[in-house]
Amino acid sequence: MASTATFSGASGNVSLGGISVASITGWTLNVKGDVREVTDSNSTTTSEFIPEGHYSWDGTFEGWLADGTATLTVGAAAAALVLTMASGHTFGGSAIITGKSAVTQVKGTDAIKVSYTYQGTGALTETNS
Numbered sequence: 001m002a003s004t005a006t007f008s009g010a011s012g013n014v015s016l017g018g019i020s021v022a023s024i025t026g027w028t029l030n031v032k033g034d035v036r037e038v039t040d041s042n043s044t045t046t047s048e049f050i051p052e053g054h055y056s057w058d059g060t061f062e063g064w065l066a067d068g069t070a071t072l073t074v075g076a077a078a079a080a081l082v083l084t085m086a087s088g089h090t091f092g093g094s095a096i097i098t099g100k101s102a103v104t105q106v107k108g109t110d111a112i113k114v115s116y117t118y119q120g121t122g123a124l125t126e127t128n129s
Helices: none
Strands: 002-009 013-016 019-021 024-037 049-065 079-084 090-100 112-127
Antiparallel strands (some): 049 112
16 A cells, blocks of 8 residues: 655656756656555554555656657656756656657647656655755
């Protein structure tokens, strides 16, 4: 069983391995901590849990790619991921792109809407600004 904290942003930026996705329209970050149930015969009305000390993190981001901008590769080696909220608050760590939505052409423009999923690997850092 795991407990989850979810963060999201409607603006800011996402960069992975030095590639920035311009005009981010949204991103999510899920941080899940593992817990172990320790309910015993002395627990009469509620379940009891203790932290296992491990956590994982993953999420999604989407936005617009300008014409000619490189796209991110699904399943490539982990690279630095930085998620920035409009306030400047950041989350960062090493992540692997695990999925990519179908690319949608927008009539009359060179912009392409993309959506990615990612899996963090290793520590997640958080910086308040």
